[in-house]
Amino acid sequence: MARVTIQHVAQAAGVSPSTxxxxxxxxxxxxxAATRDRIEAAISELGYRPNRAARQLRxxxxxxxxxxxxSVGNPFxxxxxxxxxxxxxxxxxxVLLCNSERDPERERRYVEELWEDGVRSIILCxxxxxxxxxxxxxxxxxxxxxxxxxxxxxxxxxxxxISIDNNVGGQVATAHxxxxxxxxxxFVSGSIRSVNRSARYRGYCDALEAxxxxxxxxxxWTGMDASHFGDVEAAEVGxxxxxxxxxxxxxxxxxxxxxxDMTALGFCRGLRxxxxxxxxxxxxxxxxxxxLADLYDPPLTSVRQPITRMAQLAVSxxxxxxxxxxxxxxxSVLLRPELVVRESTEHxxxxxxx
Amino acid sequence: MARVTIQHVAQAAGVSPSTxxxxxxxxxxxxxAATRDRIEAAISELGYRPNRAARQLRxxxxxxxxxxxxSVGNPFxxxxxxxxxxxxxxxxxxVLLCNSERDPERERRYVEELWEDGVRSIILCxxxxxxxxxxxxxxxxxxxxxxxxxxxxxxxxxxxxISIDNNVGGQVATAHxxxxxxxxxxFVSGSIRSVNRSARYRGYCDALEAxxxxxxxxxxWTGMDASHFGDVEAAEVGxxxxxxxxxxxxxxxxxxxxxxDMTALGFCRGLRxxxxxxxxxxxxxxxxxxxLADLYDPPLTSVRQPITRMAQLAVSxxxxxxxxxxxxxxxSVLLRPELVVRESTEHxxxxxxx
DNA sequence: TGAAATCGGTGTAACGATGCACTGACCATA
DNA sequence: TATGGTCAGTGCATCGTTACACCGATTTCA
Numbered sequence: 001m002a003r004v005t006i007q008h009v010a011q012a013a014g015v016s017p018s019t020x021x022x023x024x025x026x027x028x029x030x031x032x033a034a035t036r037d038r039i040e041a042a043i044s045e046l047g048y049r050p051n052r053a054a055r056q057l058r059x060x061x062x063x064x065x066x067x068x069x070x071s072v073g074n075p076f077x078x079x080x081x082x083x084x085x086x087x088x089x090x091x092x093x094x095v096l097l098c099n100s101e102r103d104p105e106r107e108r109r110y111v112e113e114l115w116e117d118g119v120r121s122i123i124l125c126x127x128x129x130x131x132x133x134x135x136x137x138x139x140x141x142x143x144x145x146x147x148x149x150x151x152x153x154x155x156x157x158x159x160x161x162i163s164i165d166n167n168v169g170g171q172v173a174t175a176h177x178x179x180x181x182x183x184x185x186x187f188v189s190g191s192i193r194s195v196n197r198s199a200r201y202r203g204y205c206d207a208l209e210a211x212x213x214x215x216x217x218x219x220x221w222t223g224m225d226a227s228h229f230g231d232v233e234a235a236e237v238g239x240x241x242x243x244x245x246x247x248x249x250x251x252x253x254x255x256x257x258x259x260x261d262m263t264a265l266g267f268c269r270g271l272r273x274x275x276x277x278x279x280x281x282x283x284x285x286x287x288x289x290x291x292l293a294d295l296y297d298p299p300l301t302s303v304r305q306p307i308t309r310m311a312q313l314a315v316s317x318x319x320x321x322x323x324x325x326x327x328x329x330x331x332s333v334l335l336r337p338e339l340v341v342r343e344s345t346e347h348x349x350x351x352x353x354x
Numbered sequence: 355m356a357r358v359t360i361q362h363v364a365q366a367a368g369v370s371p372s373t374x375x376x377x378x379x380x381x382x383x384x385x386x387a388a389t390r391d392r393i394e395a396a397i398s399e400l401g402y403r404p405n406r407a408a409r410q411l412r413x414x415x416x417x418x419x420x421x422x423x424x425s426v427g428n429p430f431x432x433x434x435x436x437x438x439x440x441x442x443x444x445x446x447x448x449v450l451l452c453n454s455e456r457d458p459e460r461e462r463r464y465v466e467e468l469w470e471d472g473v474r475s476i477i478l479c480x481x482x483x484x485x486x487x488x489x490x491x492x493x494x495x496x497x498x499x500x501x502x503x504x505x506x507x508x509x510x511x512x513x514x515x516i517s518i519d520n521n522v523g524g525q526v527a528t529a530h531x532x533x534x535x536x537x538x539x540x541f542v543s544g545s546i547r548s549v550n551r552s553a554r555y556r557g558y559c560d561a562l563e564a565x566x567x568x569x570x571x572x573x574x575w576t577g578m579d580a581s582h583f584g585d586v587e588a589a590e591v592g593x594x595x596x597x598x599x600x601x602x603x604x605x606x607x608x609x610x611x612x613x614x615d616m617t618a619l620g621f622c623r624g625l626r627x628x629x630x631x632x633x634x635x636x637x638x639x640x641x642x643x644x645x646l647a648d649l650y651d652p653p654l655t656s657v658r659q660p661i662t663r664m665a666q667l668a669v670s671x672x673x674x675x676x677x678x679x680x681x682x683x684x685x686s687v688l689l690r691p692e693l694v695v696r697e698s699t700e701h702x703x704x705x706x707x708x
Numbered sequence: 709t710g711a712a713a714t715c716g717g718t719g720t721a722a723c724g725a726t727g728c729a730c731t732g733a734c735c736a737t738a
Numbered sequence: 739t740a741t742g743g744t745c746a747g748t749g750c751a752t753c754g755t756t757a758c759a760c761c762g763a764t765t766t767c768a
């Protein structure tokens with residue numbers, strides 16, 4: 001069962017390998033219909049499939065799109081990776097998955113490795129404010145799509161971003177809590193040094209200020225800067241935050257905006273440890289709307305990211321722009337997040353009021 | 355910034371490309387120490403990195419290990435994929451991830467594609483009783499490691515399996531419920547046509563019989579055969595099961611063994627819809643011990659799979675056996691699962707007793 | 709001492725696909 | 739009938755690496 005090469009096809013069709021190559025590379029105008037048919041027949045009869053390695057060696061490219069996520073161990077990224085694979089498959093591409101653990105150095109290494117291995121399109125789920133660490137690869141021609149990180153002013157021209165409007169998301173979440181009568185609302189997050197996270201935080205601040213409240217008056221969780229928390233440990237962050245915030249009754253909030261659902265769920269778990277009931281005692285709102293948000297008890301109110309659609313957009317930007325090397329500037333997208341109200345947020349209870 | 359090739363290194367070290375190639379391929383005995391050092395110096399100075407495509411084209415292999423999981427959208431598989439990547443990285447390999455959606459046809463296609471693309475080691479998270487659909491590739495030399503699917507009697511010799519003992523797992527889970535006084539225990543699963551699932555089911559049956567109970571007397575959920583439920587929809591299965599089982603008070607169990615944590619969580623959600631309380635009213639036990647099991651309210655009792663260790667074993671079997679083409683028969687592993695008792699399982703309440 | 713073995717290293721032909729430069733054959737125009 | 743242009747298809751060098759066959763110079767041993 002030796003490999004079927006382009007030569008075999010050529011021989012079977014009675015043409016030269018070059019012609020088969022032309023056929024395969026959409027230069028079919030260069031041949032008469034009968035030839036085209038013979039080649040087509042030969043291909044399907046022999047079950048020919050082009051050798052990727054040879055192709056890549058020859059023209060320095062792959063049909064693979066790179067996907068760098070913080071960690072598929074986190075259900076949100078797992079779900080997103082899944083959607084990306086589905087979308088890429090529909091376009092005939094495979095996906096090479098890398099977990100950066102939100103480490104800029106690993107991010108850089110992965111991007112470089114992918115580039116050197118012929119991957120010309122990468123979906124990078126980074127959240128670093130600057131893309132300096134990969135800019136040299138972008139200059140060489142990498143098609144970079146960033147996800148969950150809105151375009152920044154000094155990003156290279158060619159970079160496309162697919163993201164929700166995190167600022168709006170933060171506002172919507174906070175406004176929802178304000179409407180429920182909460183006036184003591186904490187913001188819980190791990191390291192906040194990422195673009196989307198600070199945008200969510202700003203949204204939170206904006207909403208508070210619009211309601212005439214001062215951020216400074218809100219309970220603050222000082223564990224925020226713990227930078228050793230990766231994405232897998234997001235739940236631990238939430239749990240720790242609950243412990244800390246409620247240690248002192250004076251700082252205890254009546255509601256919390258968590259940076260994402262995993263952190264929110266961890267926070268809920270922390271509340272439970274303290275004998276508090278989510279919803280009734282403390283309202284909790286998350287971000288992402290992972291499947292588990294709906295499964296939780298109580299079901300978690302969350303700001304949804306439409307990942308299926310986002311994955312499709314990201315993949316089509318990555319692949320389709322990758323193919324026509326052209327002038328198409330590509331279009332960054334900022335989707336509107338959607339608030340999904342469930343039962344983890346309730347009217348502020350009179351008992352909890354000061 | 356043209357690519358650094360083996361020729362450049364050879365030139366810089368004052369030797370022929372062949373010698374550099376020998377150096378790179380651990381045939382260093384074939385040269386004197388001084389030469390070795392010069393080559394080493396040249397490589398690091400020029401920052402040379404071998405071109406994968408060329409290598410692969412030349413000798414028909416990659417340094418990539420294929421990973422086929424049902425779906426990274428499921429947190430268990432996401433976590434596993436993550437662990438596999440970490441383990442592979444430590445051995446200098448990258449991971450190509452594929453989601454089979456538990457579709458045998460997709461499984462076959464992926465395995466074939468990977469093989470044709472030069473991937474010689476695949477970790478296949480299948481659960482099909484038979485490996486016929488990929489046996490022709492195995493015969494050609496594929497190193498296959500199956501995960502979460504114990505070795506079967508008529509598996510090809512070369513196939514290695516990494517799995518927990520699902521039968522024991524089923525027994526342990528069921529015995530735990532029996533000890534808590536439950537005598538009406540249902541088994542909830544989506545399609546049960548997989549090796550590990552039927553093993554868990556048998557464990558459940560064995561434990562019941564050992565306790566002098568008859569499986570036939572247990573509440574049965576007839577939605578089991580719904581084969582359109584993939585891994586992502588596992589939670590939906592659980593939810594539907596809860597709805598159905600409690601529709602008729604006569605079939606209502608006091609405890610449930612779920613095929614995995616996602617199904618268990620879905621089941622809990624279903625109970626909640628019905629106004630029942632997990633633990634107090636109905637005990638629920640899951641499988642896998644995903645992170646979310648501990649986060650849930652109440653925290654879910656589960657049969658843990660030690661995925662970190664399993665991923666390491668799988669990767670080392672895949673890679674290390676892949677490298678020495680030799681006679682090493684490889685060793686299948688059947689790990690003992692560990693019961694993690696939390697709060698979703700309680701003593702059967704007197705109220706719920708007949 | 710001469711034949712053989714060993715050592716350290718090199719030359720070269722692949723691996724399979726690609727795309728530019730080219731070739732005949734045919735047609736149209738002047 | 740030259741001249742040039744299109745059409746359909748081909749030849750060949752090339753991408754970077756590898757492994758086998760080979761080679762000259764020492765060393766070994768009978």
